[in-house]
Amino acid sequence: MTTDNGLSFSFQNLSQRKMSFEDVFHHISQYMMKDETGNYCLMFGTDSQIHTNYTLFITGIVIQRKSKGAWACIRRVIIPRKMTNLHERISFETTLTEEVVSMFTEERKNLLIDIVLPHIYKGASFTIEGHIDIGSGKRNKTHIFVKEMVSRMESLGLEPKIKPEAFVASSYANRFTK
Template sequence: MAMMRAISKWDDLCFQNLTESGLYLDQVEERILRFIAKDPQGVYQFIIGTDSQVHRQHTKFVTGIVIHRVGRGAWACYRQMAVPRQLTSIREKLLLETSFSQRVATYFDETALRRMEQILLPYARQGSLLDTFIDIDAGIKPASNKTAAYVEEMVERVESMGLYAPRVKPEACVASSYANRYTKQ
């Protein structure tokens, strides 16, 4: 069921997880569809999120893609990318993190999401469901979070896409937990 995509457009978007590497987005989609098909009566959250970490000579960005079968497991993968300079502006880091998530989300457009939903559709009356999110690694509590000043701007960017609901900390677990884990390596 692999869709042929223009490799040149997506060739730098190679993902991995603990068991596989070198996964291009069409292969990621295949894995997601297979995961959903194993339990089409489930409730699913499809989530994309990016986190970054400043290192000595670069800033490392990690974008995670997670299909979460609520209460019953998940399949996930991530992509690493380094910007060859230290980013010190919180706003610039958040803009890049959000942009990287949005770039991946453009692959998982209405057509790709419809393929996921078609597996669940026969079981809709039994409660099957697919929610879609982009996690933003920012929090709304200004006293304890330097990112709070930029939350509204990032939320508006995600909402303007139309297909994904934005989530911020503490709900933004793909950005703040899953992707975060790999930024430190």
């Protein structure tokens, strides 16, 4: 099991391990350059799972070319205790998402925007979303945190998504928390 102690950033996917953030950014920009007229959505989200002696957090980064596939990777963080307080865990998930998003500086975001910008008149687009593993339904225990976590994503300039639209957190990252 690869762990990330929170001090370094190491990413992986099914075909590559120990990618640096530079590697991740390179893969994303190369993916976008394959079709500069595509409709791209860069999405971030974190999910967690409590295990016997630790809590595992997985942050997913997905660049999707709408209806034409995606490239994705994860960052794994292990906290060596059971995080049973729901608000603490949801807040930490959001913090981990914010950490990864912050690596995409304005300069880096502009580099990605510049890939599609000359092709906007052909329908090209680029959006950024923050996926939060919470739901607004009254039966969902996390519904009381929606406003707080959505505000945090909006403060980063991301379009917030909650369940059922938050698939990077609730589906992609979730897959790796087991």
